[in-house]
Amino acid sequence: MSGTLIAIVGGFLGAGKTTLLLKAAALLHARGLRVAVITNDQGGELVDTRMAAASGLDAEEVTGGCFCCRFSDFVSAAGRLLDFRPDVIFAEPVGSCTDLSATILQPLKAYERGRFELAPFTVLVDPARAKELLGPAGDPDMAFLFKHQIAEADLLCFTKADRHSEFPSLGRPARRLSAHTGEGIGEWLDSVLGGSLPAGGRIVEVDYGRYALAEAALGWLNWHAEIGLRRAEQPAALVGPLLEQVDEALTRAGIPIAHLKVFDRARTGYIKAGICSNGEEPWVDGDLLAGPARRHDLVLNLRARGAPEALQAMVEQAIGAVPGTVRVLHRQAFRPGAPVPEHRFSSVSPPAGG
Numbered sequence: 001m002s003g004t005l006i007a008i009v010g011g012f013l014g015a016g017k018t019t020l021l022l023k024a025a026a027l028l029h030a031r032g033l034r035v036a037v038i039t040n041d042q043g044g045e046l047v048d049t050r051m052a053a054a055s056g057l058d059a060e061e062v063t064g065g066c067f068c069c070r071f072s073d074f075v076s077a078a079g080r081l082l083d084f085r086p087d088v089i090f091a092e093p094v095g096s097c098t099d100l101s102a103t104i105l106q107p108l109k110a111y112e113r114g115r116f117e118l119a120p121f122t123v124l125v126d127p128a129r130a131k132e133l134l135g136p137a138g139d140p141d142m143a144f145l146f147k148h149q150i151a152e153a154d155l156l157c158f159t160k161a162d163r164h165s166e167f168p169s170l171g172r173p174a175r176r177l178s179a180h181t182g183e184g185i186g187e188w189l190d191s192v193l194g195g196s197l198p199a200g201g202r203i204v205e206v207d208y209g210r211y212a213l214a215e216a217a218l219g220w221l222n223w224h225a226e227i228g229l230r231r232a233e234q235p236a237a238l239v240g241p242l243l244e245q246v247d248e249a250l251t252r253a254g255i256p257i258a259h260l261k262v263f264d265r266a267r268t269g270y271i272k273a274g275i276c277s278n279g280e281e282p283w284v285d286g287d288l289l290a291g292p293a294r295r296h297d298l299v300l301n302l303r304a305r306g307a308p309e310a311l312q313a314m315v316e317q318a319i320g321a322v323p324g325t326v327r328v329l330h331r332q333a334f335r336p337g338a339p340v341p342e343h344r345f346s347s348v349s350p351p352a353g354g
C-alpha cells in the first residue's frame, strides 16, 4: 500500500462491526501494520469509541449525525488520524445509516484522491437479523434500511458464523465471518487490502423521505454517568443485573431492542456487555474478573424501536435501583433526525488511484 487506506465497514445495528474491526486491527498489528478507527453516531458518548481506545487504537469520532451527513467531519477526523501514520483507517458508520457509497465513498474518490486510498465497502450482516428482517414479518422500516445497506455493498459478509448454521439468501454472494473464532477474517482482510475489488462500485437509489421515516422509527439513548457505590462491586456485578433489568423492562413494554450496550470502567478494569435482541444472553468483553471498586464510569448506548423518553425512563429506573449515588454526565434521548447529505453522487467516480 502506498498511502493510508480507508476501509469503511457498515451494516445494521449490532451486526458485529466494532467486534470485527477490533479483531482485524489486532491481526493487522501482528502483520506489522498500524491501524486507527473512526466511530460514528447520531449522539455523543459512545461505547464503541471507548472499546477502540481500550484496545489501544488511535480513535476519532464523528458524532451528531451519520457519516452520510458529515462528509467534512469524516475527512477532518481521517486527517487528524494521519498524525499517527496509520496504514489502515477503519471507519464504522452508525448502524441505521445507508447510502454511504453515494455520500462518502464517491466524494472520497473525487475530492481526496492522492491523500487516501479506498478499500471496498464491506457491509456486515447478522444472519438472525437477516432472517427476521427479510422474512414476511420483518419490520418494514428496519427492512428498508437493511436492504439498502446490502444493495450498496462492494463486499457482503455474514457475521457470527460461530453461532449460526443457516444463512438466508441476500440475493448476492456473501462470505461468512466470525470475529469470535477468527473464521474468514484473514481472507476478508486480504480482499480489503488487496486492491483488486472495486471500492464504491455500486450506488443505489434512496428515497430520502422514506429513509428519514425509517430511521426515526428508532429510539436512541446515549447515557454516561459516574456511579459511587455504597459497597465496592466488580464491574461485571454492576453491569450484568443492569442489562438484565433494562432488557426485562423493554420486553415488558413490547419494545424490540436493536442494540443495548454498556461499557463500565473502574480502577480495577473495564468490561463491555451487550445484547442485540430481547432476552439474548449478553456477550462480555474486557476483564470479567476485574476486582470490586466503589467508583464506576458507565456509558450506556441503547437503540430500540420505542419512544426515546420511555428508553430513558427504563434505564434510569434500573440505575436508580443501584445502591449508591449516580451523577449523570451526559444524557441524550432522541429519534435520529432526517438525513441531509453534504454531497450525493449519482454515478460512480473513477477509482482513487485512477
Ligand SMILES: Nc1nc2c(ncn2[C@@H]2O[C@H](COP(=O)(O)OP(=O)(O)OP(=O)(O)O)[C@@H](O)[C@H]2O)c(=O)[nH]1
Residues within 6 Å of the ligand: 011, 012, 013, 014, 015, 016, 017, 018, 019, 020, 048, 094, 095, 159, 160, 161, 162, 163, 177, 178, 179, 180, 181, 259, 273, 274, 275, 276, 282, 283, 284
Ligand atoms: N457469536 C458471535 N457474536 C458476535 C460476533 N461478532 C460480534 N458479536 C456480538 O454481537 C454484538 C454486537 O457486536 P458489535 O461489534 O458491537 O456490533 P456493531 O455492528 O458494532 O453494533 P453498533 O455499533 O451498535 O451498530 C456483541 O454482543 C458482540 O459480542 C461473532 O463473530 N460471533
Ligand SMILES: [Mg+2]
Residues within 6 Å of the ligand: 017, 018, 019, 048, 092
Ligand atoms: Mg459498533
